[in-house]
Amino acid sequence: MNFWRNLEKPIIGLSPMDGVSDASFRFVTAKYGRPDVITTEFISVDGIAYGATNIFNDFIYHEIERPIVAQLFGIEPEYFYQGAQIVCELGFDGVDINMGCPAKTVARRGAGAGLIQNPTLAKEIIRATKRGVQDWFNDGLSKSINKKTLRELSAVKEKLDILGTKFDLEKRIIPVSVKTRIGYDRESVESWIPELLEESPANITVHGRTLKQMYQGEADWLALTKVGQIIAKHNENLDDEMTISYIANGDINSADVAIEKLQQSKADGLYIGRATYGNPWIFENIRQKLKSDEYIPVEKTLDERIKVALEHCDMHFRLNEPQGFVQMRKHLAWYLKGFPGAVKLRVDLMKSNSPDEVRQILSQHQISY
Numbered sequence: 001m002n003f004w005r006n007l008e009k010p011i012i013g014l015s016p017m018d019g020v021s022d023a024s025f026r027f028v029t030a031k032y033g034r035p036d037v038i039t040t041e042f043i044s045v046d047g048i049a050y051g052a053t054n055i056f057n058d059f060i061y062h063e064i065e066r067p068i069v070a071q072l073f074g075i076e077p078e079y080f081y082q083g084a085q086i087v088c089e090l091g092f093d094g095v096d097i098n099m100g101c102p103a104k105t106v107a108r109r110g111a112g113a114g115l116i117q118n119p120t121l122a123k124e125i126i127r128a129t130k131r132g133v134q135d136w137f138n139d140g141l142s143k144s145i146n147k148k149t150l151r152e153l154s155a156v157k158e159k160l161d162i163l164g165t166k167f168d169l170e171k172r173i174i175p176v177s178v179k180t181r182i183g184y185d186r187e188s189v190e191s192w193i194p195e196l197l198e199e200s201p202a203n204i205t206v207h208g209r210t211l212k213q214m215y216q217g218e219a220d221w222l223a224l225t226k227v228g229q230i231i232a233k234h235n236e237n238l239d240d241e242m243t244i245s246y247i248a249n250g251d252i253n254s255a256d257v258a259i260e261k262l263q264q265s266k267a268d269g270l271y272i273g274r275a276t277y278g279n280p281w282i283f284e285n286i287r288q289k290l291k292s293d294e295y296i297p298v299e300k301t302l303d304e305r306i307k308v309a310l311e312h313c314d315m316h317f318r319l320n321e322p323q324g325f326v327q328m329r330k331h332l333a334w335y336l337k338g339f340p341g342a343v344k345l346r347v348d349l350m351k352s353n354s355p356d357e358v359r360q361i362l363s364q365h366q367i368s369y
């Protein structure tokens with residue numbers, strides 16, 4: 001089942017962000033922002049193939065995140081084949097291939113945005129991922145998956161069960177999508193995007209920067225508009241069920257900018273990344289603004305932000321062992337951003353190690369919760 005096709009357009013989704021959009025962040029974003037689609041942080045297919053414990057924790061998700069897509073990265077088609085099968089087995093709604101990560105540790109190996117320079121391998125990876133999904137649907141998990149990976153898979157299933165996530169769904173063929181950039185060291189959408197279209201991924205998401213730009217400068221919305229035209233042309237003569245949807249991405253930080261960029265690019269939707277830091281409400285604001293031009297986006301009060309921050313803390317503490325709380329501190333700072341009176345509170349919260357400590361610090365600052 002291709003959920004991309006059934007989503008109401010425009011699609012406003014949560015962009016994957018390694019080190020940020022973990023299960024607790026996605027839970028809070030789903031609950032208070034209700035994005036139309038959510039993607040996990042990228043997950044290494046090598047780690048999956050070798051059964052690395054820390055990797056498998058990235059597969060934790062909550063039922064309210066649906067439709068939820070697991071994003072994979074790597075370079076070895078056989079590992080994508082196996083990774084796709086694990087994603088199916090865990091009840092995700094889609095599997096996405098990362099062809100956009102610019103980090104040296106990833107791209108220098110030829111993975112992530114490195115694949116933009118190797119379209120032959122990129123296409124082989126899409127085919128292997130689709131084959132993994134199809135073979136899992138026909139025959140179940142492949143015998144090539146090693147025992148350690150199967151043990152980790154069972155452990156994740158137990159955790160999903162505790163969370164009440166319904167991973168054990170009726171078998172279905174989930175869509176394979178790609179997220180990429182506009183080029184490697186220069187914009188090259190006219191050659192790169194048609195290569196991807198040859199393999200008919202269900203959806204293509206494009207971040208409007210090259211690998212070389214990393215996250216510098218502004219996203220190139222002219223290039224993203226060109227991508228929209230290339231994909232629209234490709235779809236022109238196709239039956240509905242063969243068309244490919246397109247999500248544009250880069251620097252969307254308000255409802256007004258979202259509307260402007262949707263109109264400009266003619267994309268089927270947008271992915272929002274950094275503007276969601278401490279701000280799950282951005283999705284609701286964009287949705288309301290799409291419904292009515294008159295709508296003025298709502299700014300949340302400090303009290304409202306603290307309530308959500310605490311819920312985020314509790315979920316984070318529950319899902320990660322206590323030693324993982326350091327990861328939560330940056331989120332606390334983001335929730336309190338823009339409140340000049342909260343500078344000292346922010347500094348104190350940067351030392352917190354648990355939700356209890358966060359509550360104590362709030363009390364010390366005479367903040368009720």
Ligand SMILES: Cc1cc2nc3c(=O)[nH]c(=O)nc-3n(C[C@H](O)[C@H](O)[C@H](O)COP(=O)(O)O)c2cc1C
Nearest residue numbers: 015016017018041042179207250251252272273274
């Ligand atoms: C901290 C961080 C981690 C990211 N991790 C991923 C990732 O795992 N997979 C991916 O496809 N993109 C990743 N990205 C890129 C974002 O998904 C998005 O394409 C980019 O930030 C531009 O969108 P924005 O301007 O709305 O943030 C990451 C970006 C940031 C800032």
